Amino acid sequence: MNRVCRNGVGKVASKPAPFFKNRKGVRHPKAVFRGVMVLAAVWACAGGPIRAQEQAQGTYRVAGIVVNDADGTPLGKTRVSLAEVQDRRKAETIITGADGRFEFRNVPPGKFSLEGGRRNFLSTTYQWHEGFSTAIVTGAGLETENLVLRLIPFGSIAGKIIDEAGEPVRNARVRLYMRNRQFGRDRVVTVGFAQSDDEGKYEFMELIPAEYFVAVQAHPWYAVYPGWIDENGTKSRADTVAPELNVAYPTTFFNGATESESATPIEIEKGARVAADIHLIPVPAIYVTVKGQKNPENGTVTWPTLERVEFGEVERSGGEMIGSSDGTEMLINGLAPGAYFLGEPSQTGMIRTSGRVEVAKDGQLIEGKSAEASATVKVKLKTARGEDLPPGLNLSLRTEQMRSIAFTPAKANGEAIFDNVPPGKYSVMVNVSRAPQYTIGRISQQGGAETEGHDITVGEGVTVDVDATLMAGIVSVEGVVKKNGKPLSGVMVALVPKEPRTHLERFRRDQSDMDGTFMVGGILPGTYTLIAVEDGWGFAWMKEGVLEKYLAKGQQVNIGVMMNNKVVLPEALEAQPK
Numbered sequence: 001m002n003r004v005c006r007n008g009v010g011k012v013a014s015k016p017a018p019f020f021k022n023r024k025g026v027r028h029p030k031a032v033f034r035g036v037m038v039l040a041a042v043w044a045c046a047g048g049p050i051r052a053q054e055q056a057q058g059t060y061r062v063a064g065i066v067v068n069d070a071d072g073t074p075l076g077k078t079r080v081s082l083a084e085v086q087d088r089r090k091a092e093t094i095i096t097g098a099d100g101r102f103e104f105r106n107v108p109p110g111k112f113s114l115e116g117g118r119r120n121f122l123s124t125t126y127q128w129h130e131g132f133s134t135a136i137v138t139g140a141g142l143e144t145e146n147l148v149l150r151l152i153p154f155g156s157i158a159g160k161i162i163d164e165a166g167e168p169v170r171n172a173r174v175r176l177y178m179r180n181r182q183f184g185r186d187r188v189v190t191v192g193f194a195q196s197d198d199e200g201k202y203e204f205m206e207l208i209p210a211e212y213f214v215a216v217q218a219h220p221w222y223a224v225y226p227g228w229i230d231e232n233g234t235k236s237r238a239d240t241v242a243p244e245l246n247v248a249y250p251t252t253f254f255n256g257a258t259e260s261e262s263a264t265p266i267e268i269e270k271g272a273r274v275a276a277d278i279h280l281i282p283v284p285a286i287y288v289t290v291k292g293q294k295n296p297e298n299g300t301v302t303w304p305t306l307e308r309v310e311f312g313e314v315e316r317s318g319g320e321m322i323g324s325s326d327g328t329e330m331l332i333n334g335l336a337p338g339a340y341f342l343g344e345p346s347q348t349g350m351i352r353t354s355g356r357v358e359v360a361k362d363g364q365l366i367e368g369k370s371a372e373a374s375a376t377v378k379v380k381l382k383t384a385r386g387e388d389l390p391p392g393l394n395l396s397l398r399t400e401q402m403r404s405i406a407f408t409p410a411k412a413n414g415e416a417i418f419d420n421v422p423p424g425k426y427s428v429m430v431n432v433s434r435a436p437q438y439t440i441g442r443i444s445q446q447g448g449a450e451t452e453g454h455d456i457t458v459g460e461g462v463t464v465d466v467d468a469t470l471m472a473g474i475v476s477v478e479g480v481v482k483k484n485g486k487p488l489s490g491v492m493v494a495l496v497p498k499e500p501r502t503h504l505e506r507f508r509r510d511q512s513d514m515d516g517t518f519m520v521g522g523i524l525p526g527t528y529t530l531i532a533v534e535d536g537w538g539f540a541w542m543k544e545g546v547l548e549k550y551l552a553k554g555q556q557v558n559i560g561v562m563m564n565n566k567v568v569l570p571e572a573l574e575a576q577p578k
Contacts, residue, residue, distance in 0.1 A: 130538070
């Protein structure tokens with residue numbers, strides 16, 4: 001339906017909005033509805049009759065403007081949707097005019113999600129922060145006619161990979177990292193991969209504002225590496241290759257760093273397009289000999305892995321692997337000197353040790369750990385309420401450095417086994433394929449006393465029997481955020497568990513709506529403190545000492561194992577300044 005007057009309001013969607021009703025609460029047939037909408041638009045050109053009609057019907061307007069969050073300019077030809085929070089299928093969509101304005105009429109009382117989408121912009125909801133937003137609340141005394149919906153323009157990083165001669169490097173593996181401060185933590189995580197083309201070019205598009213790092217792995221096109229010589233049962237390495245050909249490119253970050261600790265971040269602001277060329281400089285290559293562990297029962301050989309670790313994440317080493325004729329050793333050529341990560345394969349996935357291996361000289365021997373040095377962890381699961389185990393249940397072991405090293409599915413009888421586990425302290429983590437979320441709330445080891453949490457200690461070469469109790473997150477907490485006695489919207493609400501730095505999976509958050517209300521759902525049993533922080537997004541409040549000052553003024557909430565309903569706070573939650 002085209003606009004019928006020049007009032008800055010965009011095209012009205014042809015699909016009728018399911019939440020619009022007439023005075024008697026009866027839904028209009030499509031034809032009648034469209035006729036009413038045309039008439040309403042004509043009356044709006046003349047002034048206030050439509051608003052008077054809406055007030056008589058107890059309905060409201062949701063209107064405003066869509067702007068570029070980078071510079072505040074209006075965004076025309078933008079899709080804007082208004083949907084009921086409780087049922088997103090009940091929605092209406094319009095396209096803004098050249099002035100970026102939108103308007104929804106005859107909206108009943110309730111809560112609605114306002115979302116905008118446009119090419120080269122992040123699809124964004126009202127007052128969006130880290131995936132949370134503020135719901136539009138219609139009702140008496142609430143202002144919903146002068147909203148500003150801000151869309152964040154995507155940025156990009158593009159560049160060229162160049163070798164020591166200034167020539168393009170083809171087929172280089174380019175990895176993109178982003179500094180992520182969600183959930184109050186400051187981490188650097190992988191967010192994308194690319195491969196350089198025939199001109200050495202690469203590009204990462206649709207980037208949100210953040211700090212990024214770009215790393216490159218590649219082989220010199222001219223490199224030649226020696227192989228094995230096996231004469232009369234004696235293995236040796238052929239050293240007939242010229243030194244200038246036996247070279248490697250170290251993993252190289254933007255601005256030339258070869259270790260993640262020294263990498264230069266690339267700051268992407270809203271809509272920024274940054275050029276980041278990377279020059280690769282060869283270094284003398286190093287080789288190592290890897291010795292596998294032979295299984296005496298079936299004769300199979302288990303090989304340790306050698307990989308890079310950047311920002312705590314594993315990356316392939318990039319070396320060239322050549323096996324010996326007797327199948328007991330592996331030659332890895334073409335390695336750049338530096339720190340690598342030693343891993344051990346297992347039947348349930350890749351078990352990785354927490355230590356690093358410094359590769360600094362030729363001929364270094366690396367051996368896999370024997371089966372006797374590792375442990376087996378047997379987990380027996382039950383549910384706190386006695387219900388059946390959830391479908392698609394998987395377990396993982398997480399180190400004290402918050403890195404998962406092993407994964408295994410749980411059997412229907414609740415048993416799960418991890419083999420080849422290095423000694424150390426671990427958290428047993430739970431993942432299910434659908435809601436509700438579960439966690440291990442109580443655990444006992446080797447038949448000992450049951451304790452709260454999910455942590456175990458694994459010794460060397462032992463079998464650890466673990467009994468674990470699963471708890472489901474089915475409780476919600478509702479309340480209202482106020483400041484100086486008045487409801488406040490857009491505030492970060494966080495439900496913080498006891499011992500928060502070891503129970504990150506129990507954190508829950510929300511953002512207060514226009515009337516100050518919030519709902520934190522999927523809460524796992526436990527003891528919590530509820531806090532509300534103005535502009536509490538994007539800063540590392542999980543650092544030691546930061547969170548504590550907010551917890552001192554929060555409200556304590558206790559969620560029992562057998563609770564299955566919502567908790568409504570009797571008092572308002574006071575907003576704290578950042």
